[in-house]
Amino acid sequence: MKNKIAASVNALINDKFAVGNDLVYLPDFKLSLTDLFKKKVYTPAEVDYCELFDDSLLRYASTWAAKEAVYKAVKQLDAAALPLKKIEILREKPGGRPFVILHKHSGRFKISLTISHDGDYIWAVALTEINP
Secondary structure: OHHHHHHHHHHHHHHHEEEEEEEEEHHHHHHHOOHHHHHHHOOHHHHHHHOOOOOHHHHHHHHHHHHHHHHHHHHHHOOOOOOHHHEEEEEOOOOOOEEEEEOOOOOOEEEEEEEEEEOOEEEEEEEEEEOO
């Protein structure tokens, strides 16, 4: 009976929910933040948001970590290609709660996202659920 319950819980979790996370080390990220990188990875709305702040590097790194966390979570539930520019991280207001728009999978997933930073480290975690 115990194994049957464990198998049922694992099937539910593996088929419906996924977690992704990413950790960014700011000094290394700074070396990769070129104009070409920005153009390939960030949407115009994301660039506009990051550029609102004096320390835009932290905002770009936070958005990058969030995109990576979302990517890792979604890829566990859907193996289809998912370009990073199709994952858009927006905020309700400057410095506000982040939310995700998946331009390729609109409405298919519910995603909860959190971003944290301390010193030279930025961490993002995404919990993804297939929308019933």
